[in-house]
Amino acid sequence: MSRLSAWRESLKAAFRAEAESAALFRAFAEKARKEGKENLARALEDIASSKDALAASLLDKSGRINDSYSNLKELIAMEQYEIDLLYPRLADFCVEDGREDLVDYLSGIREKHKKVVDQLDNLIEKLEESPKDIKV
Numbered sequence: 001m002s003r004l005s006a007w008r009e010s011l012k013a014a015f016r017a018e019a020e021s022a023a024l025f026r027a028f029a030e031k032a033r034k035e036g037k038e039n040l041a042r043a044l045e046d047i048a049s050s051k052d053a054l055a056a057s058l059l060d061k062s063g064r065i066n067d068s069y070s071n072l073k074e075l076i077a078m079e080q081y082e083i084d085l086l087y088p089r090l091a092d093f094c095v096e097d098g099r100e101d102l103v104d105y106l107s108g109i110r111e112k113h114k115k116v117v118d119q120l121d122n123l124i125e126k127l128e129e130s131p132k133d134i135k136v
């Protein structure tokens with residue numbers, strides 16, 4: 001990490017930590033809900049929401065949020081990377097480690113990502129048609 005961008009990389013690291021923390025809170029909230037603890041679930045989800053907001057704020061302060069068109073393009077690139085490389089590699093590791101049972105699960109995640117890419121492509125088309133804001 002170059003000294004000049006250490007502040008930016010630190011904010012990005014904090015963003016990742018808060019985003020992961022929010023996901024953890026949501027997962028634990030879901031578990032609490034399955035245990036019949038609805039009030040606990042809601043309390044954890046409230047905290048998760050504040051962590052989502054904090055993560056977004058950190059990302060913004062790091063200067064990594066662009067105009068909406070560029071953001072959509074970035075999201076597509078990220079999702080495509082996960083479809084093409086990340087999840088296939090994870091599936092390979094699972095097979096190597098004798099966890100073939102997870103391969104179909106990971107394949108299902110890839111399919112969900114393909115749908116997200118389609119949704120994002122659609123949003124870009126709508127934004128190109130109506131740059132002020134998409135029509136719903």
Ligand SMILES: [Fe+2]
Binds near residue numbers: 079082113
């Ligand atoms: Fe993803």
